[in-house]
Amino acid sequence: MTQDPLRVIRKGLQAYADRGIFRGFSEDDFKHARASFSFQWMTPRRLQFTVDASKGVLTFKHLLPNIETGSIIYKDLKRFLLARYDNSLPRHRRIDKKRAEIVCTNRQGAISLSLKVRDGQYSYCLKKIVNLVHELFVHLNDSYDDYMCKNFDARQE
Numbered sequence: 001m002t003q004d005p006l007r008v009i010r011k012g013l014q015a016y017a018d019r020g021i022f023r024g025f026s027e028d029d030f031k032h033a034r035a036s037f038s039f040q041w042m043t044p045r046r047l048q049f050t051v052d053a054s055k056g057v058l059t060f061k062h063l064l065p066n067i068e069t070g071s072i073i074y075k076d077l078k079r080f081l082l083a084r085y086d087n088s089l090p091r092h093r094r095i096d097k098k099r100a101e102i103v104c105t106n107r108q109g110a111i112s113l114s115l116k117v118r119d120g121q122y123s124y125c126l127k128k129i130v131n132l133v134h135e136l137f138v139h140l141n142d143s144y145d146d147y148m149c150k151n152f153d154a155r156q157e
Contacts, residue, residue, distance in 0.1 A: 003120075003122070005033075005051065005053040005056075005117075005120070005122045006030070006033070006035050006051060006053055008122040008123050008126070009035070009051045009058070009122060009126055010027065010035065010037075012123060012126040012127070013025065013037055013039075013049070013126070016130065017039065021041065022039035022040070022041050023039060023040040023041070024038075024039055024040050024046065025037065025038075025039040026038055026039070028048075032054070033052065033053035033054040034050065034051065034052045034053070034054070035050065035051050036048065036049070036050045037049045037050070042133075042134070042137050042152075043137075043152045043153075044152065044153050045152075047060060047063065048060070048061040048062060049061070051122075053122075055116075056116055056117040056118070057103075057114050057115070057116055057117065058114060058115045058117065058122075058125055058126060058129050059112055059113070059114040060112060060113045060114075060129070060133055061112045062110040062111075062112055063111055063112060063113050063133065064077075064110070064111035064113075064140075064151075065109065065110050065111075065151055066109050066110075066147075066150075066151055067106065067109055067110075067111050067147075068106075068109050069106050069109075073144055073147060074106065074111075076143065076144075077104065077111070077136075078104065080136065080139055081102050081104055081113075081132075081136075082102075084102060084132060084135075085097055085102075092131075093131070093135070095115075095128050095132070096124075098118060098119070099117075099118050099119065099121040099124050099125065099128075100115045100116065100117060100118060100121065100124065100125045100128055101115065101116040101118065102114075102115060102132070103115070103116060113129070113132070113133065113136070114129075115128060115129045115132075
């Protein structure tokens with residue numbers, strides 16, 4: 001029996017909010033097979049998360065501002081994302097290509113990060129995209145503290 005993707009995502013996001021991981025969690029829009037959510041997590045600004053069940057895509061919209069195509073940070077970001085498929089990573093940190101595909105888009109310097117859901121693996125993909133964004137922010141804090149300070153008010157230590 002196939003579960004309703006929007007229900008799976010809504011329930012999963014609400015569980016993160018109930019555990020105090022996401023603050024100010026709200027569902028902003030719902031139309032047919034698409035929904036939009038917002039919450040605070042790891043940054044002072046609200047993050048926008050969308051699900052498009054008709055296309056099988058989960059997206060953090062405009063996750064990273066001010067990253068120009070061709071910049072060092074952009075090239076490193078692409079390498080970092082590609083490495084998430086690597087079999088040398090522990091299974092809990094690795095993304096299975098058979099279940100999800102990472103998509104990184106850059107529109108006028110704003111990075112959106114998506115997972116294309118394969119074979120109805122919405123629960124798996126929600127967990128993986130949340131873990132991916134967390135690992136990405138840890139990586140950026142470690143490697144690009146000036147960028148994080150300027151764009152997210154992260155403390156420099």
